[in-house]
Amino acid sequence: MFTGLSAFPLTPMNETGIDEKAFVRLIKRLVEAGVDSIGALGSTGSYAYLTRDERMRIAQLTVEYAEGTPVMVGIGALRTRDVLQLAEDAQKAGASAVLLSPVSYQRLTDDEAFSLYEAVAHSLSVPLCVYDNPVTTHFTFSDELHSRIARLPQVRSIKIPGVPADAAEAKARVERLRALIPADVTIGVSGDPLAAIGLNAGCDAWHSVLGGLFPKTCLAITRAAQAGDAGAAERQSALLEPLWLLFRQYGSLRVAATAAELLGWVEGSSLPLPLQTLPSDARRQLREFLDRSELVG
Amino acid sequence: MFTGLSAFPLTPMNETGIDEKAFVRLIKRLVEAGVDSIGALGSTGSYAYLTRDERMRIAQLTVEYAEGTPVMVGIGALRTRDVLQLAEDAQKAGASAVLLSPVSYQRLTDDEAFSLYEAVAHSLSVPLCVYDNPVTTHFTFSDELHSRIARLPQVRSIKIPGVPADAAEAKARVERLRALIPADVTIGVSGDPLAAIGLNAGCDAWHSVLGGLFPKTCLAITRAAQAGDAGAAERQSALLEPLWLLFRQYGSLRVAATAAELLGWVEGSSLPLPLQTLPSDARRQLREFLDRSELVG
Numbered sequence: 231m232f233t234g235l236s237a238f239p240l241t242p243m244n245e246t247g248i249d250e251k252a253f254v255r256l257i258k259r260l261v262e263a264g265v266d267s268i269g270a271l272g273s274t275g276s277y278a279y280l281t282r283d284e285r286m287r288i289a290q291l292t293v294e295y296a297e298g299t300p301v302m303v304g305i306g307a308l309r310t311r312d313v314l315q316l317a318e319d320a321q322k323a324g325a326s327a328v329l330l331s332p333v334s335y336q337r338l339t340d341d342e343a344f345s346l347y348e349a350v351a352h353s354l355s356v357p358l359c360v361y362d363n364p365v366t367t368h369f370t371f372s373d374e375l376h377s378r379i380a381r382l383p384q385v386r387s388i389k390i391p392g393v394p395a396d397a398a399e400a401k402a403r404v405e406r407l408r409a410l411i412p413a414d415v416t417i418g419v420s421g422d423p424l425a426a427i428g429l430n431a432g433c434d435a436w437h438s439v440l441g442g443l444f445p446k447t448c449l450a451i452t453r454a455a456q457a458g459d460a461g462a463a464e465r466q467s468a469l470l471e472p473l474w475l476l477f478r479q480y481g482s483l484r485v486a487a488t489a490a491e492l493l494g495w496v497e498g499s500s501l502p503l504p505l506q507t508l509p510s511d512a513r514r515q516l517r518e519f520l521d522r523s524e525l526v527g
Numbered sequence: 528m529f530t531g532l533s534a535f536p537l538t539p540m541n542e543t544g545i546d547e548k549a550f551v552r553l554i555k556r557l558v559e560a561g562v563d564s565i566g567a568l569g570s571t572g573s574y575a576y577l578t579r580d581e582r583m584r585i586a587q588l589t590v591e592y593a594e595g596t597p598v599m600v601g602i603g604a605l606r607t608r609d610v611l612q613l614a615e616d617a618q619k620a621g622a623s624a625v626l627l628s629p630v631s632y633q634r635l636t637d638d639e640a641f642s643l644y645e646a647v648a649h650s651l652s653v654p655l656c657v658y659d660n661p662v663t664t665h666f667t668f669s670d671e672l673h674s675r676i677a678r679l680p681q682v683r684s685i686k687i688p689g690v691p692a693d694a695a696e697a698k699a700r701v702e703r704l705r706a707l708i709p710a711d712v713t714i715g716v717s718g719d720p721l722a723a724i725g726l727n728a729g730c731d732a733w734h735s736v737l738g739g740l741f742p743k744t745c746l747a748i749t750r751a752a753q754a755g756d757a758g759a760a761e762r763q764s765a766l767l768e769p770l771w772l773l774f775r776q777y778g779s780l781r782v783a784a785t786a787a788e789l790l791g792w793v794e795g796s797s798l799p800l801p802l803q804t805l806p807s808d809a810r811r812q813l814r815e816f817l818d819r820s821e822l823v824g
Contacts, residue, residue: 245608278632279605308576310800311542335575335630335663336780336802346801366632368665483633503607504643505633 231300231327231357232387232416233434234266235452237441238274240486241288242500248284250291252496256442257295263445266435266452268296269329271304273366274439274483278306278333279502285316289323302359306331306367310349317350328354329389331361332369340375351382359387359418373410380411389437392421393428397460400424400431408432422482423474426467429455439482440473443489444525472519476512484508485516492517528597528624528654529684529713530731531563532749534738535571537783538585539797545581547588549793553739554592560742563732563749565593566626568601570663571736571780575603575630576799582613586620599656603628603664607646614647625651626686628658629666637672648679656684656715670707677708686734689718690725694757697721697728705729719779720771723764726752736779737770740786741822769816773809781805782813789814 239256242249260268270292271277271285280288289303303320305328307313313330320328330350332343351358360379364370376388388411393400404417411417418435419428425436429452441448447470454462467474476485488507490496499507508516519525536553539546557565567589568574568582577585586600600617602625604610610627617625627647629640648655657676661667673685685708690697701714708714715732716725722733726749738745744767751759764771773782785804787793796804805813816822 273633308799332801333632336570336778337662338801339803341806342801342803345803349800365634481633502605503646504629504635504639506636506639506642509638 231267231302232359232418234436234456235441235445235449236267236269236302236418236435236437237265237445237448238269238272238437238439239442240490240496240500241271241275241280242490242496243276243502244498244500245503248280248288249496249500250287252500253288254291254295255495257292260442260445261295261297261299263449265299265441265445265449267300267302267326268292269302269304269437272329272437273363274442274486275304276483276502277304282312282315282319286319286323289320289325293324300326302327302329304329304331304361305350306333306361308333308335310346313346313350314353317354321354321356325356327357327359327386329359329361331363331367334368338369340372343369344375344378347379347382347385351384354384356384357386358384359389360385361389363389363391363420365391373407376407377410380415385415387416387418387435389418389420390433392424393419393431393433395424395427397427397430400427404428404432423477426451426455426463430460430463439486440470443486447525469523470525472515476508476516480508480512488513488516489520492520528564528599529656529715531733531753532738532742532746533564533566533599533715533732533734534562534742534745535566535569535734535736536739537787537793537797538568538572538577539787539793540573540799541795541797542800545577545585546793546797547584549797550585551588551592552792554589557739557742558592558594558596560746562596562738562742562746564597564599564623565589566599566601566734569626569734570660571739571783572601573780573799574601579609579612579616583616583620586617586622590621597623599624599626601626601628601658602647603630603658605630605632607643610643610647611650614650618651618653622653624654624656624683626656626658628660628664631665635666637669640666641672641675644676644679644682648681651681653681654683655681656686657682658686660686660688660717662688670704673704674707677712682712684713684715684732686715686717687730689721690716690728690730692721692724694724694727697724701725701729720774723748723752723760727757727760736774736783737767740783744822766820767822769812773805773813777805777809785810785813786817789817
């Protein structure tokens with residue numbers, strides 16, 4: 231479940247609701263490409279902006295169209311109460327796993343975050359992936375806390391926010407965390423620009439924003455790394471540098487939503503206001519890259 | 528509306544709902560003490576953790592028991608769509624003003640934050656207070672952005688996150704912002720530990736967490752500052768230093784909720800899980816302070 235390429239699709243929406251047809255089209259692309267798993271309602275899927283009913287609907291649609299591809303569903307919310315409900319919903323919808331971030335408004339203490347994972351882990355019958363993303367959740371995990379949480383029942387993977395850009399430092403970072411967690415808990419890297427380095431450094435999975443749009447491109451990088459061809463993985467990732475530049479500057483979600491719009495896969499801006507797609511200059515850069523690259527699948 | 532002491536009550540709750548009786552008791556204390564306004568559903572009121580229906584109910588209860596004291600209602604949410612609904616709800620409930628923070632999951636750009644305030648300002652018939660609280664909303668305002676937003680219709684106040692501890696620097700900070708905003712837009716200080724310094728530096732209002740529990744104590748500080756007796760305001764605030772220490776270490780919400788519990792004003796922990804009240808050591812310090820101080824009203 232928690233190895234290889236996990237592709238995170240957008241949840242296309244507007245101010246009145248979700249665009250279910252566009253969402254299903256995105257899921258079908260992932261299934262056809264043969265991704266290892268689908269991460270519905272990740273940050274890229276804008277889980278935090280949707281109602282409980284909308285999240286249930288997206289979980290159901292993903293499982294329905296996944297054709298057996300394992301589906302992981304994001305269940306993050308501010309309140310433990312709501313997370314427990316979302317976990318139940320995701321399991322009812324047929325999710326193979328859940329992804330839980332410690333979303334915060336009041337900054338959480340380590341004990342509060344642990345208590346959240348503890349309550350949820352004991353309620354689950356499917357595996358849980360810990361979602362560590364300090365930029366959006368505003369919570370910073372210590373390795374000590376990761377170690378405590380990784381020992382809870384059902385916890386089987388940690389999605390880390392990224393790795394150092396230097397290959398040796400990345401390897402050291404992954405090994406340091408690996409030494410602190412049980413052997414059956416995998417490590418997945420996110421932060422697409424450095425994902426090839428993360429995979430080469432020993433991460434078991436890549437949780438990919440770009441993979442939600444261009445699964446074949448991201449599978450090629452993943453398979454190269456898995457085959458031990460670190461150079462090929464890094465070279466293929468380097469071809470995407472113009473994209474990574476935009477990711478760093480505007481955030482991956484705005485870039486992915488704009489790419490989907492430029493390619494005609496969604497109608498207009500598919501982000502919830504006040505979020506906006508790319509401004510005109512960046513939009514032009516993205517269009518030029520999409521036109522000239524072979525980033526088609 | 529946006530001058531003097533604005534007291535921010537807790538919204539006592541547990542995992543099944545709001546404790547309406549305890550909330551009404553808190554409101555009655557504020558009215559009896561004669562606070563200048565009540566800030567319902569601020570961060571202290573845990574607005575971010577409540578449903579739309581729960582927020583409507585709290586707004587209604589506050590107005591009902593305010594006996595004419597002006598009520599400001601927090602309408603922050605991740606989506607513009609939801610903020611517009613909450614603004615309508617607050618106005619229907621009889622709020623005299625609304626308080627809007629740019630809550631974020633994906634980090635907002637300045638243009639996105641501006642577009643949120645623009646949409647809401649044009650929809651309102653009551654005044655709006657801009658809520659600048661980078662710790663909880665994870666959005667940092669530039670003074671330039673404050674200046675743009677302060678010119679929108681209905682914007683009449685800015686709740687700033689705090690002032691420098693040095694009196695001269697605090698004065699310079701308030702004057703710098705004041706020079707950039709229209710004359711009819713007031714400045715309110717939050718961050719209770721430095722509020723006396725903020726008022727002495729020229730802030731028009733104090734948005735107070737402690738004022739939600741101990742309105743008389745906070746009114747005395749406010750009135751001293753308003754009368755130009757900076758020394759008296761600072762001396763009275765200094766008596767509360769043991770509390771400010773706990774505020775800084777654990778966050779004002781956890782301290783306020785624990786104080787309400789120790790005083791028997793709420794039943795058990797009144798915070799939404801995973802948030803927890805103070806651990807035992809800090810709880811003991813707080814109890815000792817409450818026992819020996821004259822912080823009774």
